[in-house]
Amino acid sequence: MPSFLLSKLFLHLPPKPSLFNRFSMATTPTKPRLRGVVFDMDGTLTVPVIDFAAMYKAVLGDDEYQRVKAENTSGIDILHHIENWSPDEQRKAYQIIADFEKQGLDRLQIMPGAAELCGFLDGKNIRRGLITRNVKESVDLFHQRFGMIFSPALSREFRPCKPDPAPLLHICSTWEVQPNEVMMVGDSLKDDVACGKQAGAVTCLLDEKGRYGSQDFANLDLTPNFKVSSLKEVYSLLESNFDLTP
Numbered sequence: 001m002p003s004f005l006l007s008k009l010f011l012h013l014p015p016k017p018s019l020f021n022r023f024s025m026a027t028t029p030t031k032p033r034l035r036g037v038v039f040d041m042d043g044t045l046t047v048p049v050i051d052f053a054a055m056y057k058a059v060l061g062d063d064e065y066q067r068v069k070a071e072n073t074s075g076i077d078i079l080h081h082i083e084n085w086s087p088d089e090q091r092k093a094y095q096i097i098a099d100f101e102k103q104g105l106d107r108l109q110i111m112p113g114a115a116e117l118c119g120f121l122d123g124k125n126i127r128r129g130l131i132t133r134n135v136k137e138s139v140d141l142f143h144q145r146f147g148m149i150f151s152p153a154l155s156r157e158f159r160p161c162k163p164d165p166a167p168l169l170h171i172c173s174t175w176e177v178q179p180n181e182v183m184m185v186g187d188s189l190k191d192d193v194a195c196g197k198q199a200g201a202v203t204c205l206l207d208e209k210g211r212y213g214s215q216d217f218a219n220l221d222l223t224p225n226f227k228v229s230s231l232k233e234v235y236s237l238l239e240s241n242f243d244l245t246p
Helices: 003-011 019-026 052-060 062-071 087-106 114-123 136-146 166-175 189-199 214-220 231-241
Strands: 036-039 127-131 182-186 202-206 226-228
Touching (some): 036 166, 052 087, 087 136, 114 127, 114 231, 127 166, 166 182, 166 189, 182 189, 182 231, 189 202, 189 214, 226 231
Parallel strands (some): 182 202
16 A cells, blocks of 8 residues: 555544543542541430539539520530639539539430441441540440440540540541541530531531521531431431542
């Protein structure tokens, strides 16, 4: 075949798709990877049984309780409030708090859906951690009653407590994962969601009784990534929105 015909034939051959083109055509949007879930304990993994209003009144006194409550419409952070008290006053306050928490331990109940959710996470090899403002004794009893271990499980002996992001960042470092690969699940906007947001994690607010609305989110400048009314809703949320690769 004459060379000019051969060259003309080559000019009319359709271009072979490049490796880049073939990959780009096949690419689909990927879900963000989730490698661990960190839970709050009281009111999230366990049914809330502590009468916090009564505890705050016992620590602060009726008049001071009313004043502090009026100044903190989003809720009282009793641990933060007593930080600057004298050592003797702090000791008395912590004893009152411990007494209320001991009463709560006696009535400890596992939140419906908690065992099933943790079983689901274990089946996917997704890590489970715990952060609570309760004491280590409560965490130990919870582990004993629940029959599943959360690791790390940080109580209020780890300082600073949530809403500071330090405990969540500590867990991420221990797991050797990025904060945006972890979800923080809890029932408190000002403690759990705030902790997760400041750490750079995904946040899920458990709002069983519909306590929180858009105005609450606006007032605190805290909007969770997800909101559920029960732990049972977390299953589909995780499978629909995340790549659950451990």
